[in-house]
Amino acid sequence: MQGASTRKLLQAQKLLSAINAKAPEHGQLEHVETIPFGASLSIDRYRMKNGLSILLCEDKSAPVVSVHTWFRVGSRHEHEGKTGLAHLFEHLMFNEIEGRGAGYFDRKLEEAGAESNASTWLDWTQYNIAIPKEQLGLVLELEAERMSKLVLREPQVTSEKEVVANERRYRVDDDVEGAVNELLWATAFTKHAYKWPTIGWMKDIEGFTTQDCEAFYRAFYAPNNAVLVISGDFKLETVLGILSQRYGVVASATLPLEDAQPEPPQTSERRLEVKKPTATEKLVVGYHSPALGDFDHPAISLLSEVLFGGRASRLHQRMVRELELASEVRGSVGPFHDPGLFEVYVAAREGHSAEELLTVIDEELKKVMEAPVTEAEMARASARFELGLLGGLETADGKASTIGFYETVLGRPAAAFERLEMTRRLTQSDLLRAARRYFDPRQRSVIFVRPELGKAGAEAAE
Amino acid sequence: MSAAMQSGSTAADVLVETNRALPLVSFSIALKTGSLLDPEGMSGATRMMTRWMRRTAGGRDSQTIDTEIDALGGAFGADVSPSTLVFQGTVITRSLDGLMRITGDVLARPGFAEAELERLRRETLAELTEALDDDRGLCRRWFRDRVFGAHPYARSVTGTASTLARIQADDLKALYRRVVRPENLIFAFSGDIERERAEALAEQLRSQLSAGPAPRDESTEPAVIPGRRLTFVDKPDRTQTQILIGGLGTHPLDTDHLALHVANTVFGGTFTARLTQEVRAKRGWSYGAYSSLPIDRRRQAFSMWTFPKAEDAAPCIELQLKMLHDLRSKGITKKELSWAKKYLVRSHAFALDTASKRVGLLLDSALYGLPAGYYENYIEQVKSVTLETANAAVVARLSEDDLLVTVVGTEAQIGEAIRKSVPELASSEVVAFDTEPR
Numbered sequence: 001m002q003g004a005s006t007r008k009l010l011q012a013q014k015l016l017s018a019i020n021a022k023a024p025e026h027g028q029l030e031h032v033e034t035i036p037f038g039a040s041l042s043i044d045r046y047r048m049k050n051g052l053s054i055l056l057c058e059d060k061s062a063p064v065v066s067v068h069t070w071f072r073v074g075s076r077h078e079h080e081g082k083t084g085l086a087h088l089f090e091h092l093m094f095n096e097i098e099g100r101g102a103g104y105f106d107r108k109l110e111e112a113g114a115e116s117n118a119s120t121w122l123d124w125t126q127y128n129i130a131i132p133k134e135q136l137g138l139v140l141e142l143e144a145e146r147m148s149k150l151v152l153r154e155p156q157v158t159s160e161k162e163v164v165a166n167e168r169r170y171r172v173d174d175d176v177e178g179a180v181n182e183l184l185w186a187t188a189f190t191k192h193a194y195k196w197p198t199i200g201w202m203k204d205i206e207g208f209t210t211q212d213c214e215a216f217y218r219a220f221y222a223p224n225n226a227v228l229v230i231s232g233d234f235k236l237e238t239v240l241g242i243l244s245q246r247y248g249v250v251a252s253a254t255l256p257l258e259d260a261q262p263e264p265p266q267t268s269e270r271r272l273e274v275k276k277p278t279a280t281e282k283l284v285v286g287y288h289s290p291a292l293g294d295f296d297h298p299a300i301s302l303l304s305e306v307l308f309g310g311r312a313s314r315l316h317q318r319m320v321r322e323l324e325l326a327s328e329v330r331g332s333v334g335p336f337h338d339p340g341l342f343e344v345y346v347a348a349r350e351g352h353s354a355e356e357l358l359t360v361i362d363e364e365l366k367k368v369m370e371a372p373v374t375e376a377e378m379a380r381a382s383a384r385f386e387l388g389l390l391g392g393l394e395t396a397d398g399k400a401s402t403i404g405f406y407e408t409v410l411g412r413p414a415a416a417f418e419r420l421e422m423t424r425r426l427t428q429s430d431l432l433r434a435a436r437r438y439f440d441p442r443q444r445s446v447i448f449v450r451p452e453l454g455k456a457g458a459e460a461a462e
Numbered sequence: 463m464s465a466a467m468q469s470g471s472t473a474a475d476v477l478v479e480t481n482r483a484l485p486l487v488s489f490s491i492a493l494k495t496g497s498l499l500d501p502e503g504m505s506g507a508t509r510m511m512t513r514w515m516r517r518t519a520g521g522r523d524s525q526t527i528d529t530e531i532d533a534l535g536g537a538f539g540a541d542v543s544p545s546t547l548v549f550q551g552t553v554i555t556r557s558l559d560g561l562m563r564i565t566g567d568v569l570a571r572p573g574f575a576e577a578e579l580e581r582l583r584r585e586t587l588a589e590l591t592e593a594l595d596d597d598r599g600l601c602r603r604w605f606r607d608r609v610f611g612a613h614p615y616a617r618s619v620t621g622t623a624s625t626l627a628r629i630q631a632d633d634l635k636a637l638y639r640r641v642v643r644p645e646n647l648i649f650a651f652s653g654d655i656e657r658e659r660a661e662a663l664a665e666q667l668r669s670q671l672s673a674g675p676a677p678r679d680e681s682t683e684p685a686v687i688p689g690r691r692l693t694f695v696d697k698p699d700r701t702q703t704q705i706l707i708g709g710l711g712t713h714p715l716d717t718d719h720l721a722l723h724v725a726n727t728v729f730g731g732t733f734t735a736r737l738t739q740e741v742r743a744k745r746g747w748s749y750g751a752y753s754s755l756p757i758d759r760r761r762q763a764f765s766m767w768t769f770p771k772a773e774d775a776a777p778c779i780e781l782q783l784k785m786l787h788d789l790r791s792k793g794i795t796k797k798e799l800s801w802a803k804k805y806l807v808r809s810h811a812f813a814l815d816t817a818s819k820r821v822g823l824l825l826d827s828a829l830y831g832l833p834a835g836y837y838e839n840y841i842e843q844v845k846s847v848t849l850e851t852a853n854a855a856v857v858a859r860l861s862e863d864d865l866l867v868t869v870v871g872t873e874a875q876i877g878e879a880i881r882k883s884v885p886e887l888a889s890s891e892v893v894a895f896d897t898e899p900r
Binding site: 111176310 | 481483484485486524525528529531532533534535536537552553554581584585588589591592594595597697698699700701702732733734739742743744745746747748749769770771801804805807808809810811812814815816818896
């Protein structure tokens with residue numbers, strides 16, 4: 001007699017055989033593995049002949065589906081003089097598909113009730129569409145088309161450049177924290193492509209041509225550079241058939257080699273002082289930190305929770321409550337493919353200087369380098385981790401986002417749960433080692449922000 | 463309405479939506495009154511009282527409370543709006559009892575330590591200073607103040623430096639005794655919890671509070687302030703502006719409420735709506751361009767939001783005013799209506815796709831006194847909107863004449879151009895960004 005799992009396997013093989021028999025040139029599918037995703041869900045990994053990675057997470061808890069397409073291209077793949085191209089391109093992906101007319105993509109998706117968006121960061125670009133389950137076929141049709149049939153025209157590129165320039169003004173030029181954060185990364189990195197901002201330098205944004213955008217599209221937007229995640233209420237046999245037919249017509253591409261430039265070790269502290277139109281002094285510090293896949297990353301992340309996570313954290317207690325030096329203090333370690341930064345941001349209260357803030361930061365970091373944090377602190381931080389993970393998985397979109405991110409950066413779609421387990425196994429010694437390794441002042445960049453605020457005029461006229 | 467929505471319990475004051483997919487429970491304990499009950503001249507009092515309760519629960523200190531909540535795998539906070547005060551918690555199921563115990567301490571046994579109040583006051587003042595860096599927040603603050611004028615909706619939920627200075631411990635204790643009454647509460651639970659347990663927890667908490675008459679929201683409807691007005695919030699060195707244009711909007715009890723909602727979807731409610739197409743897609747003037755029609759217990763404001771660079775601000779305002787004029791004079795088209803209805807009906811799935819969202823809708827219905835079946839019949843109501851009702855609602859509710867334009871920018875650079883961009887301006891003022899609205 002056959003067991004249930006054997007029967008399921010045979011049915012799946014039969015299904016794939018039937019789909020592959022009708023598949024277009026590049027559309028043959030292979031089931032690679034099934035990966036547990038938390039207590040009750042799993043991820044099925046498929047690979048298409050053209051190299052497209054497909055991750056399916058069936059979840060019937062609501063009649064909706066989320067489709068995420070992650071491309072392994074971010075601002076790290078750009079070059080000096082062409083910064084911001086990955087992000088500009090993300091905007092252009094919503095414009096026009098061959099034979100569909102400008103604006104069709106958004107209009108059609110909204111008519112179908114979709115919620116769609118996209119984002120670009122250092123290592124990746126992702127597109128997300130959440131849709132009532134009946135409309136999944138439409139989403140897959142349009143997503144497959146824009147992977148290979150995007151139309152780039154001069155007027156749209158010109159207009160979108162202006163939109164991105166306005167986004168930059170909003171997020172960076174007229175935003176104190178955004179502007180200083182950009183300066184921090186440009187100071188901390190001298191070689192690696194993490195040194196320029198994802199949104200790009202303004203002069204580069206203004207200089208892009210339609211040809212730049214076309215070349216970028218041909219180089220990076222290919223199925224063998226993408227991960228497709230579908231999470232939610234769908235029928236496996238229907239979805240696999242659609243995927244094969246829609247994406248199977250898209251050929252793989254020869255991907256460009258990344259001109260990777262490892263960042264040389266920083267051996268002395270770098271300090272900068274800037275003036276900004278703000279009421280109080282600010283302090284921004286960046287310590288070189290491990291890559292997301294590094295053994296030390298969970299340890300430094302847990303340490304970050306102990307130091308900066310919430311109002312019970314050491315730094316909040318000391319700087320905001322006890323000494324009342326700061327109105328806000330934050331710290332976090334970057335989730336990047338390559339080593340990034342452990343960033344600290346503190347806003348001083350009126351009458352206090354950024355130097356005072358740095359003194360306290362130094363005192364607190366020295367403490368965790370000299371003595372282990374307590375077990376109670378580790379338990380508190382670990383519980384915050386668990387709550388954060390579970391809270392992010394409530395929607396189909398949250399699940400797809402978590403799966404897509406970890407697959408793109410680490411190649412392991414369920415790594416969120418692996419990290420939670422690793423966090424639980426961490427010891428006080430692990431955190432002590434991480435503190436000593438990464439909180440070395442010689443490996444940091446510090447920016448002091450001084451207020452420079454002209455007095456605005458005031459008058460009233462009836 | 464979906465089956466999931468229908469399955470939710472709607473017992474008067476304990477709302478429950480069960481979903482066992484994740485080991486998480488969320489809850490809201492809502493007071494039917496908010497910052498409108500701040501004593502005269504003491505805006506910010508309700509928010510201050512709420513934070514003071516949270517930080518002195520059960521006579522413990524703030525550090526102890528925060529550590530306990532974190533260690534449980536929980537989060538607990540509160541949101542204050544003019545009409546409501548909602549305590550919200552989320553916790554890993556195994557720790558639900560622990561977080562409910564702390565919640566009971568927050569609501570029933572605040573320690574009200576005076577040293578903590580003074581620390582909180584200093585902290586809030588520092589937050590107000592930091593808020594001056596947020597141009598969008600500044601624009602919203604001044605818009606709300608000027609669009610509602612003398613109505614209490616104009617007041618800041620956070621308060622201002624001068625109102626915060628006036629608030630004394632006894633004022634907050636009196637406010638606490640007035641508003642934290644069992645009769646003023648609605649409970650909402652969602653996630654990994656059944657109705658029976660939710661009701662027991664609600665009863666347990668309610669029994670710890672002193673009974674007494676629930677306060678009433680006695681606010682009146684805001685009045686239209688006549689004429690076209692400009693408030694220019696002057697801030698140095700701005701390369702970009704923040705602009706809000708609008709006036710009074712809709713009320714859920716209006717017979718044309720959903721018709722106006724549908725028309726606004728066409729005008730500025732989505733990424734492909736008229737505003738985004740004209741301002742962003744065609745001209746590249748602003749990263750975002752939207753219009754909104756929030757609801758509250760009284761009539762709220764309609765507003766258009768854009769943030770063009772300084773040089774584009776005046777033409778952007780001209781364009782928006784022309785678009786509003788066209789909307790009123792020509793209306794939306796049949797094709798636009800059909801599209802908007804499909805969008806609203808289908809995307810409603812995302813208002814219901816989690817237990818916490820479903821129970822949130824039930825809670826809103828109860829808190830804001832929405833008409834019976836407001837959410838349950840939403841899809842049918844949207845489908846019933848016609849071209850005539852949508853366009854009539856626009857003409858009836860959105861005014862071109864009684865309109866406020868609020869701009870955050872650098873006055874010396876663009877002030878004159880902005881004033882010229884608003885024809886028939888009845889009044890104009892320039893205010894410094896670091897002054898208090900009132």
